[in-house]
Amino acid sequence: MKRVSFSSPDQLPESLFEPAAWMRLWFPVSFGREVQRGYTVAGYALDHSRVDVSFYLHQTSGPAASWALHVHAGSMLNANIAGSQPCIIDERCRGVLLVGDETAFPAIRTIVGSLPERTHAYVLLTGAHDLTDFIAADERVKVWYAPTQKALHVFAKLKDKLQIDSAEPGAWHCWAAGESAMMRAIRSTISHGDSLPKSNVQVRGYWTKRRIMGL
Numbered sequence: 474m475k476r477v478s479f480s481s482p483d484q485l486p487e488s489l490f491e492p493a494a495w496m497r498l499w500f501p502v503s504f505g506r507e508v509q510r511g512y513t514v515a516g517y518a519l520d521h522s523r524v525d526v527s528f529y530l531h532q533t534s535g536p537a538a539s540w541a542l543h544v545h546a547g548s549m550l551n552a553n554i555a556g557s558q559p560c561i562i563d564e565r566c567r568g569v570l571l572v573g574d575e576t577a578f579p580a581i582r583t584i585v586g587s588l589p590e591r592t593h594a595y596v597l598l599t600g601a602h603d604l605t606d607f608i609a610a611d612e613r614v615k616v617w618y619a620p621t622q623k624a625l626h627v628f629a630k631l632k633d634k635l636q637i638d639s640a641e642p643g644a645w646h647c648w649a650a651g652e653s654a655m656m657r658a659i660r661s662t663i664s665h666g667d668s669l670p671k672s673n674v675q676v677r678g679y680w681t682k683r684r685i686m687g688l
C-alpha cells in the first residue's frame with residue numbers, strides 16, 4: 474500500500490469524513506485523456522484541510538496504481554464526489570461483520586475506528602496479503618485473514634458461528650467490498666431477516682479481475 478495525502482483549493486465536503494467515504498479520482502492516460510477510479514478516504518487532518526488515500530499497488534498495475542507508484546510531491550489530480558455511501562452503524566447493533574481485500578482495507582479501518590460503543594466488529598480480511606497486523610484487535614474487535622480461494626468458505630463458517638440469523642431484530646450489520654465476483658458470491662450467501670435487515674447490508678464490488686475500465 475502507498476499512502477498519498479491530498480489537499481484541495483476548494484473546501485472539502487463534510488461527507489468525505491464519514492466512515493468508508495470515497496471519492497472519484499481521475500488519472501491521466503494517453504492523449505490528455507483521464508480515467509476515473511474510486512478511492513477511499515483512509516484518513517484526514519483534524520481541521521479537514523487534507524485527506525489521505527491508501528493505494529494498493531496491485532501487481533497487474535493500471536493507471537491508478539502506476540500513478541500512485543510514481544507520484545511525487547506537488548502532483549495534481551481531479552477529484553469529485555458522487556455516490557459515496559458511508560457505513561454508519563446503528564448504535565443498537567450488537568455486531569458488524571466486515572469483509573474485504575486490500576482495496577477494502579482502508580474503509581474497514583475507518584469503520585472499525587468509528588464503532589458505536591457497544592458494537593463488536595468481526596473482520597475477515599482476504600486478498601493476496603495478510604494485513605491483520607494493521608488492525609488493532611481487542612475484546613471488541615476480532616480479525617482474521619483468509620486467502621482469496623478460501624474466503625467464501627471462511628465467511629460462511631463465520632456467519633454460522635456468530636448465529637446472525639437467530640439474533641434480535643437489527644442486531645447485525647454487514648459491510649463487504651473487494652473483487653466483484655467474490656462480492657456477488659458473498660451477496661448470494663447473505664439471507665436478509667429481522668436480525669440483518671436489507672438496510673444493514675452493504676456489499677460492493679471495488680474492482681473486477683482482468684477488466685480494465687475506461688481505456
Ligand SMILES: Cc1cc2nc3c(=O)[nH]c(=O)nc-3n(C[C@H](O)[C@H](O)[C@H](O)COP(=O)(O)OP(=O)(O)OC[C@H]3O[C@@H](n4cnc5c(N)ncnc54)[C@H](O)[C@@H]3O)c2cc1C
Pocket residue numbers: 495510511512513514526527528529530531532533534535536537538539575576577579580678679680681682683684685686
Ligand atoms: C468505492 C471504491 C473505493 C475504493 N477504495 C480503494 C482504496 O482505498 N484503495 C485501493 O487500493 N483501491 C480502492 N478501490 C479499488 C480501485 O479503484 C481498483 O482496484 C481500481 O481498479 C484500480 O485501478 P487501476 O487503474 O490501478 O487498475 P485498472 O486499470 O482498473 O485494472 C488494471 C488491471 O489490474 C487489475 N486490478 C485492478 N485492481 C486490482 C486489485 N486490487 N488487485 C489485483 N488486480 C487488480 C484489473 O483486473 C486489470 O486486469 C476502490 C474502489 C471503489 C469502487
